[in-house]
Amino acid sequence: MKVRFGEIPDEGLRFEIKDESWFPDHELQRSGPVLAIVVLKRNGVDRVLLEGKIKTTLAFDCDRCLENYSMELDSSFKLDLEYAAGHRLDSAEHEVSPAEMDMIYLEEPMVDVFEILSQQIFLMVPGKHLCSESCKGLCPRCGANLNEEACDCKQELKSSPFAILKKVQP
Numbered sequence: 643m644k645v646r647f648g649e650i651p652d653e654g655l656r657f658e659i660k661d662e663s664w665f666p667d668h669e670l671q672r673s674g675p676v677l678a679i680v681v682l683k684r685n686g687v688d689r690v691l692l693e694g695k696i697k698t699t700l701a702f703d704c705d706r707c708l709e710n711y712s713m714e715l716d717s718s719f720k721l722d723l724e725y726a727a728g729h730r731l732d733s734a735e736h737e738v739s740p741a742e743m744d745m746i747y748l749e750e751p752m753v754d755v756f757e758i759l760s761q762q763i764f765l766m767v768p769g770k771h772l773c774s775e776s777c778k779g780l781c782p783r784c785g786a787n788l789n790e791e792a793c794d795c796k797q798e799l800k801s802s803p804f805a806i807l808k809k810v811q812p
């Protein structure tokens with residue numbers, strides 16, 4: 643879905659996107675529909691402000707216990723898009739300020755909305771996937787899911803360092 647800068651009227655454009663074709667299905671798992679809202683506003687001849695929102699339910703495998711769990715995603719983002727083909731970005735007079743962190747330079751005066759959505763969703767996904775902050779994970783010894791059951795491995799080790807040896811030797 644591509645919108646040329648020239649197609650954006652002064653009052654801006656708002657899209658409610660139910661088309662899910664932009665969603666990176668091969669990289670992210672989800673367990674619900676995806677809704678995206680994108681608002682485009684002109685900010686001078688060569689600039690467009692983009693405000694976006696993505697709502698969906700993602701599914702991950704927990705890093706600790708390996709169980710699949712769902713996570714509600716409802717995140718917004720803002721981007722400052724600038725058509726910058728005319729001037730080199732690394733020129734000396736180009737000052738980099740923190741405010742430019744979310745600045746995207748385009749080679750054409752055109753917004754590729756789906757492309758932006760599929761990039762932004764990765765920034766919204768947490769780096770660590772935990773079904774809960776207090777997930778106990780799997781027992782490294784017997785592989786039991788410690789959220790669901792308490793295995794005896796720890797207890798045996800605690801009670802006596804020879805407890806396991808005793809068990810093995812008849």
Ligand SMILES: [Zn+2]
Pocket residue numbers: 704705706707708709772773774777778779
């Ligand atoms: Zn877990």
Ligand SMILES: [Zn+2]
Pocket residue numbers: 781782783784785786793794795796
């Ligand atoms: Zn165990």
